Amino acid sequence: AKGKLTKRATVPLAHGYDYLSLDPTGRYLLGASYFEGHVDVYQLNPQGLPGKVVATRFEGRDKAHSVRVSPNQRFAYVPYVKDQNALYQYAFDAKTGALTPLDPPQAPVADDVGPRHLAYHPRKPLVLFSNEQQLGVSSYRILPDGRLELVHLCPAPGADPQPGLAASDIVITPDGRFAYASVRGFGKELNAVYGYAIQTDGKLQPLGKTDTDTIPWALALSPSGRTLFVSATQGGTLTAYQVQTDGGLQETAKIPWGKDFRDLVVTPAR
Template identity: 30%
Template sequence: MAMYMYITLSEEDRIAQYEVDASTGALTHIGNVRTAARPAPLAVNPAGDRLYVGCRDAIAISTFSIGDGGALAHISDVSVDNDPCYLSTDRAGRFLLSAYYEGGRCAVHAIGDDGAAVSPPVEWLATDKGAHSMQTDPANRFAFVPHISGGNGPNAIFQFRFDVETGHITPNTPARVTPDAELGPRHFCFHPHKDILYFSDEQGCSVTAYNFDADAGTLNAFQTTTTLPDGYEGQNSCSQIQIAPSGEFLYAPNRGHNSIACFSVDAHSGALTPIGHALSEAVPRAFSIDPSGQYLYAAGLDTGKLAAYRIEDNGTLARIATYDVGEGPMWVLIIDG
């Protein structure tokens, strides 16, 4: 089956489209699509036929259809009151969730019959500055919105109940989880087989693992592990985070050390063990693992290049190619064709 990659290029107002060779990981550039100003976050619906793009200078969310060969066709735009930094759909694909770092908000838009986001949103909720991402849990009953720290946020994960019928969210009890240290939770991913969430800590330069109570919808931290090698004292911050489809390995980029931190995941406890670092392009803000779990691609915000890696059997990364993709790569998303 073919795979397709989409990269938002914020300095060029376009999405670059690539076909991914499943046997080698090689990329073939197949086109570009113009967008509104400064495209950044991407999300795809569960059916894989709609792509959502947050355009941070246009202050809008765009919807594209995904057709044969991964081709994109613009459907519509909806204006929002702040610039969106993160998008995801709920698990049923009926609602589009978004987070607003500068605006200190999260939102929920209904998705119409044409697959496009509908305005106005059903939720436009003030949380706090530094809201950086938003997702529902696998059962589609709860939602989480992490907020960074370092003077730019409250250093907390906001916990919500999610109504799958209406899209409304209400604060859970407790309404937030606050790390013991100034970690700055930013992005998160779910273990594919366990009730565990992993958060990248922007200011803490770490990954924190949380047990997830699937009945109550609450989180409880059980491990924080640095993303940096011993002895490194330079500036750094963490960005995105992803776990391999198998659940065996987890990856988190370092912006400053300019590397991808690699971890193995204990099959029983879900605890992380560092297994090394792979050098990356400068400021690896965005990355993605292909759906098969064989390859990882990380974009350098400062270089406009994409590093391609093979995921080895032990979870370490072997760089296999480098691609010039364009200026200001902000998001990398790979889908099955």
């Protein structure tokens, strides 16, 4: 297969989304709306196309930045950035797609953190968030009832929160050993990916940073976890880094790309 994409359909959506994700079974598409604040769940038809909205949540605030269902298909979490600075936690009904707020509906978030994107640990009941305003990473333990318990708020070493700096994406390697989160410099010199070793207790050990081209927006790992891909929105590049055994990153390839290149997805070879 050459990886060529073929357009199948244009589907109207209920809101404009800054983030889309599939539940682990691939039966539902979830969307988070930054400007409107809605979180919607669509059921997918047998052809994989979204149909009607089967569930929606609106918590009276905007700047919802992502939504993902937990690997066990029981819970979903929605972080809010900037002045909203919140993290909502829900029970997810895999039969209907419904989102039901947990008690309490919000997980604890420190001031000026701005949780943005999330990644689940492949084996432990842990979920990590990139923090848009704090610039580092938050580690939460997922309790049996789905509530989140903060384990560690880890700063990005040498990255002082200030206007013009904002964290973006986060990924965890398939073996669960390392996490990577990117920091973007809007008019600033700092553009980098920060590495973290995930300890057995869920705390994070910073590994240092790898400089990138301007505005590292999206991160994606190869299925093996041995290669990290980084999109540079203003730099106009897609760069591949080898994930070394100690968690360090070594640039291996770079190709030019159009500017405003945001997201990327890596699929297994067929």
